[in-house]
Amino acid sequence: MTAEDTVVTSRDGRIGRILLNRPKALNALDLQMIRACATILETWREDPHVDAVVIQGAGDRAFCAGGDIRALRDGQLSGDRPSVDQFFREEYALNLTIATYPKPYIALIDGICMGGGIGLSVHAPYRVATEHAGFAMPETAIGFFPDIGATFLLPRLPGQLGTYLGLTGLRVTGADAVHAGLATHFTPRTHLADLSAALARDGAAALATYNQTLPAFSLAAHRAAIDHCFSAATVSDIVTRLEATGAEWADAALKALRHVSPSALHFTLRALRRGRDLTLKQALDAEFALTRTTMAYPDFAEGVRAMVVDKDRKPAWRPATIQAVDPATIDALFAD
Numbered sequence: 052m053t054a055e056d057t058v059v060t061s062r063d064g065r066i067g068r069i070l071l072n073r074p075k076a077l078n079a080l081d082l083q084m085i086r087a088c089a090t091i092l093e094t095w096r097e098d099p100h101v102d103a104v105v106i107q108g109a110g111d112r113a114f115c116a117g118g119d120i121r122a123l124r125d126g127q128l129s130g131d132r133p134s135v136d137q138f139f140r141e142e143y144a145l146n147l148t149i150a151t152y153p154k155p156y157i158a159l160i161d162g163i164c165m166g167g168g169i170g171l172s173v174h175a176p177y178r179v180a181t182e183h184a185g186f187a188m189p190e191t192a193i194g195f196f197p198d199i200g201a202t203f204l205l206p207r208l209p210g211q212l213g214t215y216l217g218l219t220g221l222r223v224t225g226a227d228a229v230h231a232g233l234a235t236h237f238t239p240r241t242h243l244a245d246l247s248a249a250l251a252r253d254g255a256a257a258l259a260t261y262n263q264t265l266p267a268f269s270l271a272a273h274r275a276a277i278d279h280c281f282s283a284a285t286v287s288d289i290v291t292r293l294e295a296t297g298a299e300w301a302d303a304a305l306k307a308l309r310h311v312s313p314s315a316l317h318f319t320l321r322a323l324r325r326g327r328d329l330t331l332k333q334a335l336d337a338e339f340a341l342t343r344t345t346m347a348y349p350d351f352a353e354g355v356r357a358m359v360v361d362k363d364r365k366p367a368w369r370p371a372t373i374q375a376v377d378p379a380t381i382d383a384l385f386a387d
């Protein structure tokens with residue numbers, strides 16, 4: 052192990068530890084990191100000395116900001132589809148491994164947790180969020196869709212919260228993530244080192260000791276309205292219902308929807324509705340197929356350019372409006 056390792060693994064008492072260690076890139080996952088996680092989980096699967104696995108992100112800004120979308124954009128633009136496929140194949144396989152792992156897998160989330168970071172945590176039985184955690188599935192902002200099993204996860208959140216989060220990409224706090232079902236425990240940052248040490252001593256039993264009373268759900272007052280607006284059948288109908296609502300939260304949602312890729316809104320809504328009836332494995336397989344078709348849209352390369360490469364946050368979407376997206380092009384993405 053060296054200081055430069057982007058994934059640092061260690062044994063500590065009764066647990067195995069995984070540290071995502073690329074803090075300058077907000078611990079965003081590249082293929083090497085995905086492989087390191089998959090390899091160590093296989094090693095520990097049968098290891099009688101490892102009772103549980105604890106995963107954390109290095110630094111105090113992020114658990115994991117997602118995938119290495121800059122590299123994926125380069126791969127897409129240069130026509131290197133095999134590399135892009137390999138990334139998603141191994142990432143989604145890791146998501147399934149985590150969901151079905153035979154030992155407790157505990158994610159300590161103290162900072163942002165988006166996209167691929169959700170895939171490394173939310174499928175697991177234990178997700179501890181601090182007051183500095185921020186959860187989001189912001190893929191529509193890069194012309195993509197919530198993947199890593201999110202088309203399975205989001206439709207299973209209470210009411211239409213998952214549709215709201217998946218379309219808008221809006222971020223929720225650690226406490227709200229527990230209310231929404233994205234996290235299972237709430238522990239303040241100041242207690243995280245003690246919790247971590249207690250996990251090595253006592254295993255998952257330590258989680259309850261450090262679980263704190265939750266602040267109120269900040270979306271509680273809007274739950275019924277969110278369910279009403281986001282249960283509409285089409286993106287245009289969702290927008291119409293939000294406009295009719297006239298509330299501050301609805302204006303924020305509208306602002307988000309108008310910023311993200313119009314095409315991505317349409318294919319994300321379709322993918323989320325379809326995911327209600329799929330198993331996680333089926334959802335991941337369907338997502339894999341969808342990566343091939345949606346990434347070929349110009350919006351993916353443009354979205355990553357605007358949000359991550361140039362950071363001008365001014366993507367030029369094609370088509371540019373929700374109304375201008377041809378339903379037939381969306382239908383074609385789902386014709387199996």
Ligand code: QUE
Nearest residue numbers: 076079116117118119166189190192358
């Ligand atoms: C939407 C996204 C992502 C994003 C920004 C968006 C995303 C993602 C990253 C990201 C962050 C830090 C990095 C990096 C990528 O940003 O999924 O390589 O160092 O991974 O607006 O979906």
